Amino acid sequence: MTQKIKVMMVDDEPRFRETASTLLRKKGFETTIAGSGEEALSILAKTPHDVVVLDVKMEGMDGHTALAEIKKIAPQTQVIMLTGHGSPDSAANSRKLEAFDYLSKPCDIDILAVKINDAYAVRQTGAARMEKKVKDIMTDIDNYSSVTLNTTVREAIVKLMGSLTQLVSSNLIREAGHRSLLVFDEQKNFVGLLRMKDLIKGVRPAYLAPPKSSLADAVRFSHVFTGGWDGLFTIQMNALADKKVGELALDAPPMIDENANLMEVTDLLFQTKRTRLIVTSGNKVVGILREQDLFFEIVSIVTR
Numbered sequence: 001m002t003q004k005i006k007v008m009m010v011d012d013e014p015r016f017r018e019t020a021s022t023l024l025r026k027k028g029f030e031t032t033i034a035g036s037g038e039e040a041l042s043i044l045a046k047t048p049h050d051v052v053v054l055d056v057k058m059e060g061m062d063g064h065t066a067l068a069e070i071k072k073i074a075p076q077t078q079v080i081m082l083t084g085h086g087s088p089d090s091a092a093n094s095r096k097l098e099a100f101d102y103l104s105k106p107c108d109i110d111i112l113a114v115k116i117n118d119a120y121a122v123r124q125t126g127a128a129r130m131e132k133k134v135k136d137i138m139t140d141i142d143n144y145s146s147v148t149l150n151t152t153v154r155e156a157i158v159k160l161m162g163s164l165t166q167l168v169s170s171n172l173i174r175e176a177g178h179r180s181l182l183v184f185d186e187q188k189n190f191v192g193l194l195r196m197k198d199l200i201k202g203v204r205p206a207y208l209a210p211p212k213s214s215l216a217d218a219v220r221f222s223h224v225f226t227g228g229w230d231g232l233f234t235i236q237m238n239a240l241a242d243k244k245v246g247e248l249a250l251d252a253p254p255m256i257d258e259n260a261n262l263m264e265v266t267d268l269l270f271q272t273k274r275t276r277l278i279v280t281s282g283n284k285v286v287g288i289l290r291e292q293d294l295f296f297e298i299v300s301i302v303t304r
Contacts, residue, residue, distance in 0.1 A: 037066030
């Protein structure tokens with residue numbers, strides 16, 4: 001017979017904890033209830049539990065204090081915060097205190113059940129201890145070349161070519177070079193990336209840029225005539241080269257903290273449809289996480 005997952009439901013609302021406990025039992029969990037953080041600690045001191053579902057706002061000991069104490073007396077017990085008083089600060093504090101997850105009420109019982117099973121799997125396998133964080137798989141910022149907003153596009157192109165040449169002849173070649181430059185303002189604040197595709201976008205004549213514009217429509221046949229577009233690329237590129245990097249529309253990838261887990265990376269890349277993220281430590285940019293960095297970790301896990 002498969003051992004049931006032992007779950008404690010901690011909430012100071014009697015009706016909620018009773019209902020939630022009943023529904024979880026129907027899902028196959030062995031449940032215990034506690035009406036306060038103090039009661040939960042007393043129970044845990046006598047009877048180990050696999051997962052605790054813990055309310056944040058309670059009379060007496062609040063959820064964050066209870067979470068910290070649970071981690072002291074039962075560090076392997078996974079804690080899921082489930083609250084009707086959620087906030088970004090509260091979620092961040094829960095994460096700092098090593099909660100497994102942070103869910104808002106009302107919460108579908110099926111979602112809660114999935115999270116409990118995930119938490120139990122982490123407890124049993126130690127996956128959380130083995131799994132790397134963003135900082136472990138990112139490409140360090142020192143491996144990227146950078147420019148400022150006042151750098152000319154010509155200078156930026158030379159620098160980008162130089163970084164590609166250096167990468168090709170070094171042990172850093174996990175891909176065919178970095179096809180972008182980091183761009184900072186004069187106060188050294190990160191502004192965005194200058195990519196090869198930004199140069200391609202910038203070299204196109206302005207009248208072709210607006211979608212379905214009357215100007216673009218008027219010249220749609222020009223390229224098939226001798227002299228229509230001949231030489232235009234060189235003219236446009238020389239004009240672009242004399243501009244400042246700050247005049248271009250720079251790419252600004254989403255940011256993610258260096259201590260974020262890899263599922264956060266996966267979700268953010270998917271939701272934003274991006275191929276890279278800017279990695280931060282506090283207010284400082286410390287690296288770039290590319291989809292290929294994540295892929296290398298995928299390979300590592302499945303071939304381990």
